[in-house]
Amino acid sequence: MSQSPNALYFGEHLPATGIPCHVEVTPEGFRVSLKGQVHPEEQVPYDGMAVAAGGLDHDHLVASWGAGASARSVFLKDPALIVAFRRCAPSDLTTHLERAARQVRRSRRQHRAIWAVAVGFLVGLGLFFWFGSDLLVQWAVTRIPVEWEEKLGTVAYREALAGKVVVKEGPAVEAVQEMTKRLTATIVDNPYKFEMSLVSNDVVNAFALPGGHVVVFTGLLKKAESGEEVAGVLSHEISHVLERHGVERIVKQLGIVAVAAILFGDQQGLIGLAQQLGVELLTLRFSREQETEADLVGLHLLHDARIAPDGMIRFFERLSERDKDHVELFSTHPMSALRAARLKAEIGLIPRRAPEPFGFQWSAVQASLSHSPVAK
Numbered sequence: 001m002s003q004s005p006n007a008l009y010f011g012e013h014l015p016a017t018g019i020p021c022h023v024e025v026t027p028e029g030f031r032v033s034l035k036g037q038v039h040p041e042e043q044v045p046y047d048g049m050a051v052a053a054g055g056l057d058h059d060h061l062v063a064s065w066g067a068g069a070s071a072r073s074v075f076l077k078d079p080a081l082i083v084a085f086r087r088c089a090p091s092d093l094t095t096h097l098e099r100a101a102r103q104v105r106r107s108r109r110q111h112r113a114i115w116a117v118a119v120g121f122l123v124g125l126g127l128f129f130w131f132g133s134d135l136l137v138q139w140a141v142t143r144i145p146v147e148w149e150e151k152l153g154t155v156a157y158r159e160a161l162a163g164k165v166v167v168k169e170g171p172a173v174e175a176v177q178e179m180t181k182r183l184t185a186t187i188v189d190n191p192y193k194f195e196m197s198l199v200s201n202d203v204v205n206a207f208a209l210p211g212g213h214v215v216v217f218t219g220l221l222k223k224a225e226s227g228e229e230v231a232g233v234l235s236h237e238i239s240h241v242l243e244r245h246g247v248e249r250i251v252k253q254l255g256i257v258a259v260a261a262i263l264f265g266d267q268q269g270l271i272g273l274a275q276q277l278g279v280e281l282l283t284l285r286f287s288r289e290q291e292t293e294a295d296l297v298g299l300h301l302l303h304d305a306r307i308a309p310d311g312m313i314r315f316f317e318r319l320s321e322r323d324k325d326h327v328e329l330f331s332t333h334p335m336s337a338l339r340a341a342r343l344k345a346e347i348g349l350i351p352r353r354a355p356e357p358f359g360f361q362w363s364a365v366q367a368s369l370s371h372s373p374v375a376k
Contacts (some may be wrong), residue, residue, distance in 0.1 A: 006081055009034060011072040023074055025084040030063065032074060044072075046090050053103030061085070061097075140251050141244050146191045146211070149247055153211030156246075157197075160207075160215055167198040167218065171368040175360045176216050179231045179307075183238055186304040192241060204319065206230075208237035210246040218369050224315060227358045227365070231305075232312025235298035243297060245290045295343050299350065306356040313343045 005020030009032060024031040029045040044065055054062035054075060061082050064073040076082055086097050167173055173196075180196045192212035202219040209215070214237060216230075224230045240246055286294070295312070302309040317340055 003033060006076075006078045007032075008075040009072070010075070012069050018075065021074065023076065023081060025081065025088050027088055030074070042072075046093060049093065051089075051093055051097050052099075053107065137248055137251050141247050144247055144251075149244070150192075150211030152247065152250060153209040153213050156209050157213040157215070160209070161197065161199065165200040167200050171360060171365045172218065172221055173198050175227060175358070175362075175365045176214075176221075176230070176234070178359055179227065179234050180214055180238075182305040182307065183231065183235050183301050187242065187301070190242075194238065194241070206233050206237055208234075208241045208246070210241065210244070210250070212241055214238065222366060222369055223319065225318075225362075226311060227360065227362050228308045228311030228355075229315035230311075231302060231307045232298070232309070232315055235301040235305075235307075236294050236312060238301065239294040239297035240286065240290070243290070243293055245286055245294065248290070249286065292339060292342060295339060296346055299343060299346055303350050303353060306353055308355040309347055309350065313340055313347075316340065 003022040003024075005022055007021050007023045008018035009021040010018045019034065019037075021035075022033040024033070029043060029047075029049070032042045032044060034040050034042065044063075048065055050064045052062050052064070054060045055077070061076040062073055063076065063085075064071065066072050076085065089097055176196050176198055180194055184190060184192075184194050194208075194212040194214055196214045196216065199215060199217050201217040202222070203217050204219045204223045206214070206216045206220050214234065216234070220233065221230060224233075298312060299309045302312065
């Protein structure tokens, strides 16, 4: 076969994939050239030939002739060859040719449509994950029962307190317990049982974990000038729990694997993934929107508990001006001037209520911690 192959030849005792051949269209029929065969050339008249669409995607023109063991066919895909075939075909093949051509065109349109849908789906999926990842996270969070959340929080809580000294009793413990009780007592339909732990540590810090564990460092109490300032920090942390910000951080950090675990109800799988992250969960930063939301919800918690709400702003502003480099609280809760201004504006919108004093003396609380000075 001197010419380049432009078709595939099929028949009995030939490979299932066909063999390359060269087809030449003549007024009388096909001249099929086969290299390396017993009969290297075959003349195929139009008389007795059948035409149809074929191939995996029905994008080939298939010419068939013969019957039984003598049945043969060629698959044509070369556009120039197909055009030549249609020009030379006798009138009795025209109907078959047009039907086959329609099948080929329909198949090509379907093929293009499938690819368009596939590409559109992939592009849409990419855009969804790019722009809608927060929506996916929020959806996943709503699927997590409070019981799961409590177990996630317990995992992080154990990691947080590993190797630390927990203060079990004394004026400082009683003061923080009173603040926590007052802040949570007025929460409507509260699904959480908040538990407070006071850690002996001079670092100025406090945090609340998913499920309701509240951890306060003694360094925070030493730096605060009043119980209202500490209550402001606690209200902010409790608000993170109520708004499920910690769970959002976990799901975001674990990504699509966590979403899959939630989707299939795999509680242990999700908790196991969180356990692998361990203490890293405590260092994940909240978003600016989450911080602002916790500020505003916290202010209303203070208001409902009849605790002066300006303590939150005063404490954060004072520390940000003087000791920002030494306060761990700012590593995950940076207080910007914009947030402070937003808090002040919100206080102006809250109806004034006479605050109720705490049942402890703040000077006595700090005096009980005076044996362990704050690190400078």
